[in-house]
Amino acid sequence: MAYDDKIRAAYRAEIEAIREKGLYKEKRFICSPQGAEILVEYPEGAPREKVLNFCANNYLGLSSHPEVVAAAHRGLDERGYGMSSVRFICGTQDIHRELQDKVSEFLGMESTLLFPSCMDANSGVFEAILGKNDVIIADRLIHASLVDGIRLCSAEYDTFKHMDMKHLENKLILHRDKRVRLVVTDGVFSMDGDLAPLDRMCELCDRYGAMLLVDDSHGTGFIGRTGRGTHEHFGVMDRVDIITTTFGKGLGGASGGCVSGRRELVELCRQKARPYLFSNSLAPAIVAASIKVIELITGSTERRDKLERNTVRFRQGITEVGLCVREGETPIVPVMLFNAKLANDMARDMYAEGIYVVGFFFPVVPAGAARIRVQLSAAHEDHHIDRCVEAFRKVGEKYGILGLDRNGIIEKYGM
Numbered sequence: 001m002a003y004d005d006k007i008r009a010a011y012r013a014e015i016e017a018i019r020e021k022g023l024y025k026e027k028r029f030i031c032s033p034q035g036a037e038i039l040v041e042y043p044e045g046a047p048r049e050k051v052l053n054f055c056a057n058n059y060l061g062l063s064s065h066p067e068v069v070a071a072a073h074r075g076l077d078e079r080g081y082g083m084s085s086v087r088f089i090c091g092t093q094d095i096h097r098e099l100q101d102k103v104s105e106f107l108g109m110e111s112t113l114l115f116p117s118c119m120d121a122n123s124g125v126f127e128a129i130l131g132k133n134d135v136i137i138a139d140r141l142i143h144a145s146l147v148d149g150i151r152l153c154s155a156e157y158d159t160f161k162h163m164d165m166k167h168l169e170n171k172l173i174l175h176r177d178k179r180v181r182l183v184v185t186d187g188v189f190s191m192d193g194d195l196a197p198l199d200r201m202c203e204l205c206d207r208y209g210a211m212l213l214v215d216d217s218h219g220t221g222f223i224g225r226t227g228r229g230t231h232e233h234f235g236v237m238d239r240v241d242i243i244t245t246t247f248g249k250g251l252g253g254a255s256g257g258c259v260s261g262r263r264e265l266v267e268l269c270r271q272k273a274r275p276y277l278f279s280n281s282l283a284p285a286i287v288a289a290s291i292k293v294i295e296l297i298t299g300s301t302e303r304r305d306k307l308e309r310n311t312v313r314f315r316q317g318i319t320e321v322g323l324c325v326r327e328g329e330t331p332i333v334p335v336m337l338f339n340a341k342l343a344n345d346m347a348r349d350m351y352a353e354g355i356y357v358v359g360f361f362f363p364v365v366p367a368g369a370a371r372i373r374v375q376l377s378a379a380h381e382d383h384h385i386d387r388c389v390e391a392f393r394k395v396g397e398k399y400g401i402l403g404l405d406r407n408g409i410i411e412k413y414g415m
């Protein structure tokens with residue numbers, strides 16, 4: 001079929017409809033390494049501005065850390081640029097094995113398999129270990145990549161209400177005749193920053209003979225006393241069967257993901273998971289840098305401790321200013337605005353104050369739950385955090401929402 005005027009007009013109309021709903025995602029260009037201070041071109045073509053970044057997944061401040069960059073250089077020099085192969089043909093180097101072993105040890109799991117990304121890990125894991133006599137019982141707010149992976153497998157799919165343990169228990173009873181019951185959750189939910197109650201989930205899994213898979217992409221490296229993740233936080237490090245996680249967030253932020261867990265489950269992923277078999281191997285520079293990251297955070301809790309202090313400082317500041325934040329303890333702090341346009345407008349005004357944050361609204365979060373999601377980093381210094389809080393005070397005042405609760409803001413701006 002020719003790409004004729006008619007079909008072009010149809011696609012243009014679809015894009016225009018996105019714009020008209022106020023849901024259009026604008027381009028923003030970062031013209032510097034990732035960090036607390038970045039150089040940004042926004043809108044496209046505008047002069048570059050130095051601003052503070054409060055929306056990266058750079059939790060541990062390792063994205064441009066000199067030792068990590070140096071390790072990537074060494075990986076490049078010693079093992080080359082690319083593998084030109086998937087893992088199982090000729091894409092596995094000794095350093096891939098080394099990283100897998102280091103991750104197993106760090107997470108306290110039996111075995112680990114690297115994937116090009118956590119999205120790929122999640123795409124491959126379910127199909128590899130489950131069949132049509134099995135059931136997946138997942139929290140209703142799990143990450144999109146888990147939902148996609150679940151769609152690719154033949155097991156039955158059921159859900160429980162977000163963090164509702166009674167509802168999960170009912171579902172475990174309902175599906176008691178299945179061969180395998182696999183409970184699936186995020187460790188840290190990325191939009192609200194809330195922690196899945198893994199202690200209670202493990203109890204239920206034990207009672208009803210179910211397995212537990214946790215995607216800890218927003219937890220690995222900094223949640224828990226030594227940063228092992230959400231399973232450490234809840235004292236269940238030996239009771240989670242599978243963890244999937246990413247190297248693209250706290251652990252250096254380049255790319256890569258993994259499935260870590262019971263030996264046989266990981267082995268089956270090596271035999272069957274399609275992204276492992278059909279997508280290219282993680283580049284040596286990233287592998288070498290990821291090994292360095294694991295070494296850095298195994299040797300010291302300094303970075304996750306600083307992140308924790310930064311989180312407390314920001315949460316206190318923003319609460320004193322009178323903005324409406326979801327309570328919690330993770331470095332994900334949603335400043336709730338409820339109305340999509342308000343979130344968008346305030347994010348733009350924050351940028352004018354030198355703070356880079358982004359408004360989130362439907363379909364990324366439920367309609368009527370628009371927000372600016374702030375993410376803290378160990379790369380932030382006190383003066384960065386104070387400037388961010390001050391900018392929120394100024395912008396919040398302009399919109400007259402300081403001191404207002406949910407109802408107050410909705411009364412003023414609608415949902």
Ligand SMILES: *Cc1c(COP(=O)(O)O)cnc(C)c1O
Nearest residue numbers: 117118119143145217246248257
């Ligand atoms: C970011 C994220 C992913 C995707 O990780 P990538 O390595 O970037 O593909 C998967 N799951 C969760 C919960 C995430 O937050």
